[in-house]
Amino acid sequence: MADPGFRDVSGLWAEARGALPGFPRWTRVERLLSVRENAIFEVRGDPPRRGVLRLHREGYQDERSINSEMLWLRYLSDQGFPVPAPFCTEDENLVLVTATGRHATLLGWVSGYHPGSAGDPAPIGHRYREIGAALARLHNATDGFRPPSGFSRPSWDIDGFLGEEPLWGRFWENSGLTMADTRLMEEVRDVARTDLQRFLQDGADFGLIHADPLPENIFISEAGPVIIDYDDSGYGFRMYDLAVATYRRSDEPGDEGLSECLVAGYREQRVLPDEHWETLPLFHLLRTLACLGWIEPRQDFPGSRERLRRYLEIARVASRRYLETRRSS
Numbered sequence: 001m002a003d004p005g006f007r008d009v010s011g012l013w014a015e016a017r018g019a020l021p022g023f024p025r026w027t028r029v030e031r032l033l034s035v036r037e038n039a040i041f042e043v044r045g046d047p048p049r050r051g052v053l054r055l056h057r058e059g060y061q062d063e064r065s066i067n068s069e070m071l072w073l074r075y076l077s078d079q080g081f082p083v084p085a086p087f088c089t090e091d092e093n094l095v096l097v098t099a100t101g102r103h104a105t106l107l108g109w110v111s112g113y114h115p116g117s118a119g120d121p122a123p124i125g126h127r128y129r130e131i132g133a134a135l136a137r138l139h140n141a142t143d144g145f146r147p148p149s150g151f152s153r154p155s156w157d158i159d160g161f162l163g164e165e166p167l168w169g170r171f172w173e174n175s176g177l178t179m180a181d182t183r184l185m186e187e188v189r190d191v192a193r194t195d196l197q198r199f200l201q202d203g204a205d206f207g208l209i210h211a212d213p214l215p216e217n218i219f220i221s222e223a224g225p226v227i228i229d230y231d232d233s234g235y236g237f238r239m240y241d242l243a244v245a246t247y248r249r250s251d252e253p254g255d256e257g258l259s260e261c262l263v264a265g266y267r268e269q270r271v272l273p274d275e276h277w278e279t280l281p282l283f284h285l286l287r288t289l290a291c292l293g294w295i296e297p298r299q300d301f302p303g304s305r306e307r308l309r310r311y312l313e314i315a316r317v318a319s320r321r322y323l324e325t326r327r328s329s
Contacts, residue, residue: 006057007300012039016053019104022089022096026051026106036301037231043106050109052084055102061231063095066103068151069230070094072142072208073107081141082226084108110226112219120220125261127225128246131218132265134225135210135241140270142208156211156236158200161286162193167234169293176312185292188285188319191326195282205238205276213245239276242266243283281322288318 006012009032016029016039026045033040039055056066070086071094077085084107089096096104113119115127154160160167172185200206210217211232219226246259259280266272292315295308 006035006039009035012055015055015098015100015102015104016041016043019055019096019098020053022104023053023087023106024090026053026087029053042109051087052107052109054105054107055098056104058102063097063103064150064152065154066105067093067095068147068153069233070105071148071151072145072153072233073230075145076138076141079141079144081137082221082223083230084110084226084228110219110221110228112221112226115215115218115220115225122220125257127220128258128261129265130220130225131213131245132242132262132267133269134218134227134265135213135245136266136269138210138227139205139207139238139241145208153208154232154234156209156234156240157206158193158196160234160236161290162189162196166290166293168290169296171289171293171315174292174296174308174312176308181312181316184316184319185289188323189289191323192282192285192289195279195326196286199237199276199279199282202275205272207235207238209233209236209238209241211236211240211244213241214248237283239279239283240286243280244287246280247284247287281325285318285322288315291315
């Protein structure tokens with residue numbers, strides 16, 4: 001995922017300033033918010049408004065996929081579902097190609113705070129119930145979406161997780177794995193594939209998903225949770241969204257009930273059979289393995305070595321636990 005242009009912050013500023021005039025009545029690049037898969041800038045416009053300009057990392061999503069993400073966001077916004085609404089270019093396109101050939105998009109600003117942060121006055125269990133309900137409403141709204149010709153998003157299907165070329169990389173070939181680790185990854189890959197195939201045959205709920213609803217991708221606004229950052233969205237198992245939402249807190253002391261809060265909120269808005277909810281450990285495992293593949297080509301990210309060490313240990317523990325549970329069931 002190395003993109004030489006993403007190492008040059010001054011160059012990114014120049015690209016952002018050069019791209020902004022392509023969007024009508026947006027006038028000023030205010031500040032750089034983050035540089036990861038995209039370089040994210042806060043921008044201002046006339047009449048007074050705030051937005052987010054994204055410069056997309058080369059080699060991650062192509063123009064058709066980025067445009068498809070924006071089409072989905074526009075549909076959700078038109079349906080009244082709270083999302084960062086996309087803005088068009090002067091030529092009525094949703095994606096702008098900059099002078100350097102990079103893709104740029106512009107989205108509306110979302111105000112609020114992250115669930116469970118210092119500024120959140122509500123109990124975390126209450127927040128997770130709200131998040132569960134928001135994910136259900138996202139899935140409900142998306143069921144009515146009829147993708148236009150040329151619509152293309154990644155597939156978080158069986159091959160997307162466990163095939164020869166997973167979306168986030170061949171986790172079983174991570175450079176930090178020992179020989180024993182590699183054998184463990186190959187075994188759990190085979191078992192997880194069998195379980196995922198069985199779930200799909202048994203009627204898994206499958207469609208467009210966010211695929212990354214972590215707390216940092218959710219803002220609590222005055223009207224409730226707003227899910228942002230659809231960069232990884234695609235076709236996949238709806239259970240994966242629920243698993244990712246609880247993934248980082250699933251083993252934290254005192255947080256054992258958050259998954260139950262999440263599913264309670266989800267079931268207020270959408271049917272979720274018990275046998276589907278029982279696959280949560282499988283989808284937690286799939287997220288763990290995907291992260292192990294994701295980190296390998298991103299050694300240019302700050303803190304990547306520490307993150308790799310942490311992901312390796314989490315993958316070992318999660319894989320052993322999953323296999324032991326399967327053997328005893």
